[in-house]
Amino acid sequence: MNYIIGVDGGGTKTEAVAYGVAGNIISESKAGYGNLLINEEHAITNIIQAIEQCKAPIENGKCLYICLGLAGYGGVKNPQGIKSALTKAFNIPFTIVNDGIIAHAALLKGKDGVLTISGTGAVSIGTHDGAVEQAGGWGHLLGDEGSGYWIAMKAFINMTKEDDEGLEQSQLTGALLSKLGFQRVGDLKKFIYSATKADIAAFVPLIVEQAEASDEISEKILIQAGYHLAKNALDVCRKLNVGENVTIAMKGSILTQVRLVQSSFIEHIQLEKPDVNFIVDEVSSTLGCYYIAVKHIS
Amino acid sequence: MNYIIGVDGGGTKTEAVAYGVAGNIISESKAGYGNLLINEEHAITNIIQAIEQCKAPIENGKCLYICLGLAGYGGVKNPQGIKSALTKAFNIPFTIVNDGIIAHAALLKGKDGVLTISGTGAVSIGTHDGAVEQAGGWGHLLGDEGSGYWIAMKAFINMTKEDDEGLEQSQLTGALLSKLGFQRVGDLKKFIYSATKADIAAFVPLIVEQAEASDEISEKILIQAGYHLAKNALDVCRKLNVGENVTIAMKGSILTQVRLVQSSFIEHIQLEKPDVNFIVDEVSSTLGCYYIAVKHIS
Structure with a gap:
């Protein structure tokens, strides 16, 4: 039985799935993070482990190809380490x-x-x-407009503007301060400069809740997020010189689960391209590895 | 001879100056950083050392008061450590x-x-x-509009927008890439996410050079910086409810050395308050400690 292994290496876990040549799932496994930028040595160990555990239960099978999708791979200065480790461990053709x-x-x-x-x-x-x-995809300092981090930071920055301008505290600011357990807006720095990006993005549900209760600032931030995401998608369409009948897929909790962001995204795209075919689907990214591997083999 | 000690504790060095009660300088000393947020224990050691070295050469003198101005002090969660250390080391009234x-x-x-x-x-x-x-004063993630970091990031973010939109590379982008030693805009992430804020702000002279050579993007960024700084100053005036005859002082390399930022700052303030008295002066911040200490003593 010939098969293909797909690996999705993220910032918290690595998922490996073995697919039969027809796309059927044969075996699955999980390991720790696979983002080489966090710690290259650990990430490589995790990736090798995920692949080994995925291969282990498949008796009398032959792995034709491994396709790996790794978070942060574009930022890796020298990919030789992971490439050598994969060759040494498996001696199977692969692509990253x-x-x-x-x-x-x-x-x-x-x-x-x-x-x-x-x-x-x-x-x-x-x-x-x-x-x-x-x-x-420029990261939180250069961009990421429309991301969960960006949405939360928009709300926090709005707090600082209210404070700078001596304005009355908005309902949103009150809700954020209450969740933070702070009395003063000035305390915000203590949180922001010790928090991770995920800690900051964790305030999105509160902003969504406020928007659903008709808070105008929150609504505006979520609509802006959808606009920025639509602009990115349209920029890509323009650079690719695609026609009207392009398919645009959505992924990630902000775009698939926050109604106001998603509707703003769709509306802003339809202003320019009314015939776009939208896809929102819950599929494992490792299935993408399967499609890529099939192209390499054939 | 009675005297007062002023301490300016920054992110790279701590400066201590002993002033006679008439404001004359008696003794000076320098030590390592005094920002408690970098490393509290080291910062306290540096601050104590600066004060001891400043006191050492003053024979038969009595220190009446110590006034300390420390970078990042507003973000210190518990100031008891530095307070106890100062009391134990000197037993002299002080304020931070x-x-x-x-x-x-x-x-x-x-x-x-x-x-x-x-x-x-x-x-x-x-x-x-x-x-x-x-x-x-919200720091680089929440604000700092008009700062050196902000000016440089504006130029870098402009690079990413050109790239996203598939625009022709501007002269400014070419100059930045050349200084970075990169071929592709996509490599920018490798620099930004491993650089310090000072590394990023170090690109300001290049942007000023471009503005002086009439590069429109650079000119616009510097004029915007002056506008944001003016807005902050005017927000403070409004919150204080001061009249027309307020004095506005300028400090820091961007506002005192970058002509285009300074002229934009002055122009935008004069639009609202034409009679402002501006001050640009090179004085040691420890002199401010002297003025504050004199008020405490008298």
Whole structure:
């Protein structure tokens, strides 16, 4: 039985799935993070472990190809370490791409189109006739407009503006301070400069709740998030020179679970491209590895 | 001979100066950083050392008061450590304030007015009839608009937008990439996410150079910086409810050395308050400690 292994290496866990040549799942495994930028040595150990555990139960089978999608891979200065480790451990042909590329292939079933992801960060990736283009994905200091981190920071920055301008405290500011357990807006720095990006993005549900209770500031931030994500997707379409009938897929908790962001995203895209085919689907990114591997083998 | 010690504890060095009761300098010393947020234990050791070295050469003198202005002091969760250490080491009355407060007192000679600082960060601090107000000073993630870090990031973010939108590379982007030693805009992340704030702010001279060579993007960023700094200063004036004849002092390399930022700052303030008295002066912030200490003693 011939099979293919797909690996999705993220910032918290690595998922490996063995697919039969017809795309059927044969075996699955999980290990620790696979982002080489966190700690290269640990990430490589986790990735090798995930692949080994995925292969272990498949008796009399032959692994034809391994496709890996690793978070942060675009920022790796020298990929020789992971490449040597994979060759030494398995001696099976493999390819490594960014995690966005496998997510794109998974949602678009290996076909052309644009994928917009908004979770803690935000990026749009598109393919068309062999070309690949991206917009966003610059990280929290340079961009990530429309991401969960960005949405929460917009609300926190609004607090600082109210304070600077001596304005009355808004309902949103009151709710944020209450969740933070702070009395004064000035205490905000103590939180922001010791928090992780995930700690900050964890305030999104509170902002969504406020928007659902008709808080105008919260509504505006979520609508702006959708606009920025739509702009990224349209930038990618323009760079790829695609026509009207493009498929745009959505992934990530912000774009798939926050109604106001998603509706703003769709509306702003439809202003320019009314015939877009949208996809929102819950599929494992490792399925994208399968589609990519099949292209490499055939 | 009675004297007062002023201490300016910054992120890289601590400066202590002993002033006679008439404001004459008697003794000076320097030590390592005095920002408690970097490492409290080391910062306390540095501060104590600076004060001891400043006192050492003054024979038969009596230190009446110590006033300390420490960078980041507003973010210190529990100031008991530094307070106990000072009491134990010297047993002299003292007061500790943020470094912005002593800079304000130094430039305004202990009188009311507004101080706007723009170096790596940016803040405005004002006093009027016993009230103290601030705008800005939120740090690089929440604000610092008009600071050196902000100016450089504006230029870097402009690079990412050009790339996202598939625009032709601007002259500014070419100059930044050349200084970074990168071929592709996509490599920018490798620099930004491993650089310090000072590393990033170090690109300001290149942007100033480009603006002087009439690069429109650079000019616009510097003019915007002046506008944001002016807005902060005017927000403070509004919160203090000062009249037209307020004094506004400027400090920090961006506001005192970058002509285009300074002229934009002055112009935007004059639009609202044409009679402002501006001060740009090179004085040691420890002189502000002297003015504050004199008020405490008398």
